[in-house]
Amino acid sequence: xxxxxxxxxxxPQHPSTHGVLRLVMSLDGEIINDIEPVIGxxxxxxxxxxxxxxxxxxxxxxxxxxxxxxxFNQESFCLAVESLAGLKVPKRAEYIRxxxxxxxxxxxxxxxxxxxxxxxxxxxxxxxxxxxxEDIYTLFEELTGARMMYNYYCFGGVKKDFPSGWMKxxxxxxxxxxKCFDEYEAIITNNPxxxxxxxxxxxxxxxxxxxxxxxxxxxxxxxxxxDLRKTNSYSxxxxxxxxxxxxxxxxxxxxxxxxxxxxxxSVKIIGQALEKIPGGTPEKLLVKKTNCGCKEESCPICGxxxxxxxxxxxxxxxxxxxxxxxxxIESPRGITTCYIVSDGSPNPYRVRWRTPSFSNVQxxxxxxxxxxxADLMAxxxxxxxxxxxxxx
Amino acid sequence: MYDLxxxxxxxxxxxxxxAKLSWPLFPFIGVAVLLIIVVLFLVLMERKIxxxxxxxxxxxxxxxxxxxxxxxxxxxxLIKEDIMSCETNKVLFTLAPVVVFVxxxxxxxxxxxxxxxxxxxxxxxxFLILAISSISIIGLVIAGWASNNKYSLxxxxxxxxxxxxxxxxxxxSAIAVAILAGSMNMNEIVGQQAGGLFSWNMWxxxxxxxxxxxCCIAEVNRVPFDLPEAESELVSxxxxxxxxxxxxxxxxAEYAAMFIMSVLVVTLFLGGYTSPFGIYISQLFCNLVxxxxxxxxxxxxxxxxxxxxxxxxxxxFAIMWIRATLPRLKADQLxxxxxxxxxxxxxxxxxxxxxxxxxxxx
Numbered sequence: 001x002x003x004x005x006x007x008x009x010x011x012p013q014h015p016s017t018h019g020v021l022r023l024v025m026s027l028d029g030e031i032i033n034d035i036e037p038v039i040g041x042x043x044x045x046x047x048x049x050x051x052x053x054x055x056x057x058x059x060x061x062x063x064x065x066x067x068x069x070x071x072f073n074q075e076s077f078c079l080a081v082e083s084l085a086g087l088k089v090p091k092r093a094e095y096i097r098x099x100x101x102x103x104x105x106x107x108x109x110x111x112x113x114x115x116x117x118x119x120x121x122x123x124x125x126x127x128x129x130x131x132x133x134e135d136i137y138t139l140f141e142e143l144t145g146a147r148m149m150y151n152y153y154c155f156g157g158v159k160k161d162f163p164s165g166w167m168k169x170x171x172x173x174x175x176x177x178x179k180c181f182d183e184y185e186a187i188i189t190n191n192p193x194x195x196x197x198x199x200x201x202x203x204x205x206x207x208x209x210x211x212x213x214x215x216x217x218x219x220x221x222x223x224x225x226x227d228l229r230k231t232n233s234y235s236x237x238x239x240x241x242x243x244x245x246x247x248x249x250x251x252x253x254x255x256x257x258x259x260x261x262x263x264x265x266s267v268k269i270i271g272q273a274l275e276k277i278p279g280g281t282p283e284k285l286l287v288k289k290t291n292c293g294c295k296e297e298s299c300p301i302c303g304x305x306x307x308x309x310x311x312x313x314x315x316x317x318x319x320x321x322x323x324x325x326x327x328x329i330e331s332p333r334g335i336t337t338c339y340i341v342s343d344g345s346p347n348p349y350r351v352r353w354r355t356p357s358f359s360n361v362q363x364x365x366x367x368x369x370x371x372x373x374a375d376l377m378a379x380x381x382x383x384x385x386x387x388x389x390x391x392x
Numbered sequence: 393m394y395d396l397x398x399x400x401x402x403x404x405x406x407x408x409x410x411a412k413l414s415w416p417l418f419p420f421i422g423v424a425v426l427l428i429i430v431v432l433f434l435v436l437m438e439r440k441i442x443x444x445x446x447x448x449x450x451x452x453x454x455x456x457x458x459x460x461x462x463x464x465x466x467x468x469x470l471i472k473e474d475i476m477s478c479e480t481n482k483v484l485f486t487l488a489p490v491v492v493f494v495x496x497x498x499x500x501x502x503x504x505x506x507x508x509x510x511x512x513x514x515x516x517x518x519f520l521i522l523a524i525s526s527i528s529i530i531g532l533v534i535a536g537w538a539s540n541n542k543y544s545l546x547x548x549x550x551x552x553x554x555x556x557x558x559x560x561x562x563x564x565s566a567i568a569v570a571i572l573a574g575s576m577n578m579n580e581i582v583g584q585q586a587g588g589l590f591s592w593n594m595w596x597x598x599x600x601x602x603x604x605x606x607c608c609i610a611e612v613n614r615v616p617f618d619l620p621e622a623e624s625e626l627v628s629x630x631x632x633x634x635x636x637x638x639x640x641x642x643x644x645a646e647y648a649a650m651f652i653m654s655v656l657v658v659t660l661f662l663g664g665y666t667s668p669f670g671i672y673i674s675q676l677f678c679n680l681v682x683x684x685x686x687x688x689x690x691x692x693x694x695x696x697x698x699x700x701x702x703x704x705x706x707x708x709f710a711i712m713w714i715r716a717t718l719p720r721l722k723a724d725q726l727x728x729x730x731x732x733x734x735x736x737x738x739x740x741x742x743x744x745x746x747x748x749x750x751x752x753x754x
């Protein structure tokens with residue numbers, strides 16, 4: 001009997017390519033012989049656009065690099081600009097940044113959980129994950145006025161303080177969320193079908209992970225302990241107690257477990273940060289400031305620590321000195337790097353983003369060779385690829 | 393009824409042959425109307441139940457409690473443009489939904505709804521139902537092939553592979569029921585379970601019941617066995633290229649098949665239209681309160697239909713519940729599950745039932 005290889009073109013419009021990824025596959029029956037990811041359908045020229053804009057004009061656009069973790073992109077860009085211009089960030093602003101970022105990490109992981117399980121054919125987890133994600137987004141909306149593109153950080157701090165009552169709501173949510181994670185785990189983690197679909201599927205060995213420059217939960221699922229929050233401890237992460245979540249095998253199931261654990265850790269971080277934040281709630285801070293009224297820089301109540309921004313910056317006159325700066329932060333998908341070259345003008349000379357999803361996509365041909373077509377979803381879904389981040 | 397119909401023809405002097413030929417039209421219309429009503433509300437029920445299980449409200453805009461939502465959907469499907477891409481095999485493409493739909497409709501006529509309400513009462517009813525239910529798979533393969541779409545082709549092939557592997561344990565566990573009843577007549581199978589909850593076939597052939605139920609879900613391509621139309625992999629599987637009424641026929645057939653399979657589970661294992669208490673409530677009612685034996689048949693008929701529908705919807709609810717809970721299996725796991733697990737179990741069940749019947753004759 002004459003057989004023929006089937007060329008299947010999955011995407012760019014396909015229910016489970018998470019946006020506009022195109023995969024050109026050669027199928028032998030249902031076995032994948034070869035797979036080639038074609039990227040670039042969501043290229044918006046994020047890096048080039050920066051060159052014709054001032055730093056302040058570019059700041060709102062940064063949110064769009066990865067729309068599921070906007071705070072992280074802002075943090076990355078702000079960190080780079082701050083180190084370039086030598087701006088100091090007040091403690092309170094750092095804490096606010098950590099709280100919002102960790103909430104964002106949970107929201108991003110929840111989105112991943114929903115789409116991963118949907119790819120595997122289970123529809124219900126989507127709605128349950130979105131229930132909690134909605135709670136988080138409501139908080140964000142109250143804080144920043146936007147649900148996805150926040151534009152909340154600024155160079156040297158954050159734009160606004162928490163609204164009144166926000167911290168209480170955040171604390172309540174932190175208490176509620178671990179129970180919700182238990183709920184997901186009850187229905188997913190011990191589900192025999194889920195285990196069979198993900199255990200020993202798409203094993204990413206340590207060597208391969210290092211070769212491909214994989215970072216974030218995918219790397220930690222392979223057993224390599226690299227979490228920039230621990231190793232680099234940018235912002236105020238060194239004052240907070242949390243552990244790095246690791247797994248051993250590097251299969252799809254481990255990537256799932258690591259992300260679930262990370263969400264639990266994030267909840268812990270938020271809980272601590274809400275307690276440790278200098279000045280406490282904005283209402284109490286206002287009362288304390290009025291009572292103290294010393295206006296000294298070193299005062300723990302009304303000094304630099306409880307400010308929202310460091311130095312006042314006039315956007316039009318903002319010209320960082322010539323030089324270059326790089327910032328690396330641990331985003332939900334891995335290490336997001338922002339590299340800025342300044343020539344002393346109001347516009348950056350060059351901005352370069354290094355995003356983790358780009359490396360993750362390149363893994364597909366290696367992981368998919370010889371697997372069944374149905375495994376594509378179990379592997380691709382577990383890598384947590386966000387397409388705008390790949391193309392930028 | 394048939395005599396009455398014949399009388400009308402005689403009265404007007406029309407030939408008797410015409411009456412004979414046109415008589416089957418009535419059960420056909422009855423079945424078609426029943427099928428469409430069942431499916432319309434089955435879809436609504438599924439959406440409502442899924443909404444309940446996934447913390448949503450479900451359809452609630454069209455009509456009270458969204459009751460007319462599926463009717464609106466049906467109208468939308470009816471008035472849609474019928475698109476056919478250029479290199480499809482037009483004959484097969486049009487034929488496929490019909491091949492899927494017609495067998496399901498025929499089976500509706502073969503099922504006993506009460507002890508008196510059935511379109512055709514055959515000696516080998518069970519055999520015919522199982523045989524006809526396999527035909528619709530051919531329609532899916534045709535649809536996959538004729539669509540000239542690679543996703544459809546994969547979906548069609550998957551459904552064929554799935555059907556081949558699941559029909560073997562499906563049939564073997566149905567044979568166990570035939571052994572228990574000593575007959576293949578659907579009415580006799582039900583009549584033999586008339587003694588209430590504990591005389592149901594479910595008990596002697598508990599394993600067979602489980603196997604049969606799982607195979608039913610696989611037969612109607614529902615989660616966790618919905619590989620032929622796995623959305624995240626094959627877009628929509630065999631019906632990717634279908635639009636408008638042709639798609640609606642697939643849709644209709646899918647839900648109709650789900651209803652049939654549930655009725656089949658109930659009829660074969662859960663006592664069919666008989667009361668779980670062993671005695672009909674309406675019988676008691678007629679004897680003790682009304683003292684009227686004339687109306688007995690009427691009331692018993694209604695009660696039997698009620699029990700059948702009630703049990704069927706319990707089974708359907710279970711199927712929907714499973715859909716809301718489980719992820720999808722992989723093709724090779726599905727095969728392994730069928731051949732290595734379900735088939736030995738169903739054979740074991742056959743042995744158990746045979747031994748049971750040998751020592752405790754029915």
